[in-house]
Amino acid sequence: MVTVAPSNTWVYALRLPHDPRAARVARMTVRSVLDSHGRGEVRDTVELLTSELVTNAYLHSCGAVSLRLTALDDGRLRVGVWDGHPHVPAPFGGPPRDRVPSAPVDAEGGRGLGLVAECADRWGGWSLGESPLDRGAGKLLWFEVGGREGSP
Template structure:
């Protein structure tokens, strides 16, 4: 299978996808499409719009704030309790502060950048980062939302 094709690793989770993304801004729409497709595959999913937004923020941060060596990897794991999205890059430096904001830690409203991590902290049920063998993974989780019943068929 080509390195940029989604793979389904052996896992006990309802679904997991792993894809290598280019280290360019083209990675953002690819990542959004993969998350939307993954969440459409299950009945009990997380908020797709929020998942897409937060994934786009993580991927854009990886492209902007890490060196261009090596691909970025997107991992989407669907769980009975929701979903977890991870973005792996080759830079071992941790991202900005993913802990809950304290007084005075809000971004400057006049600055063009600096709101991505705030969105991730605010809209996810959990988020963080961890060291990996080749750099780091930055992640967030979203809780499951029960599927809405569709219209009942008419006789």
Template sequence: MPETEPWEYSLYIPNDPRAVTVCRRTLRLVLALHHLGHLTDVAELLATELVTNAVRHTKGPAALRVRWSGSGVLRIGAWDADPSPPEPPRPFERAVEREEGRGLALVRACADVWGWQPLAREGNRGKYVWCELGRTA
């Protein structure tokens, strides 16, 4: 049974494509430990797309953030040091025809809700792209 207490994890990663696999495996373990295995497949897909975008389209470090609300909402997000907004997702039907540029289209299609926000802290700038599972939009 899923936990009713909220929790949050952050995994800071270097700008290295191999870090995407580390994030995916870490997320799988976190969800299993918190009895949220039923969300694993979709959560892994979403996290992979968000972290891949952070690593592929920026030059600095990144982070995977996972938060359970305690009331049934799982938020998955990727932080990166580039404050530029993400490219708007293409319509899903057009995005699946291409090898690149379909990440946010998959996120939009599979998540209940998604978004992004610019971040600034102690002179550092960046953005946070997130999505949620377990909520109706």
């Protein structure tokens, strides 16, 4: 009898419409995927940071958003969020990447990217030109959490 062990690497992709409920759908998807893969140790962080990126994409772009969850073979989990707006905000843009503009104390928003910088192990982003996937211009923001100690 042959047994098949599930791979520790996997990818899930989700296309979300420009809808105020997209962040909730993204959170539910992240929770379900991570629970089904036994990655509960990073679930709350990934759920929060994904929600922040998808919310920003909804607020600052006009079209659909793509979410991609990737489990890498060293235990890291990478989350990427693509949207149609080309501006790459701090801390995802160029140096100094560790500086996130502070939100005013009485502001109702403006703290999400600071959460990414604080909670993620790595993050980055780039503006996209014409894509071979016919997505057009936009940007991809990503973050990583987890992994083995000492992994690059």
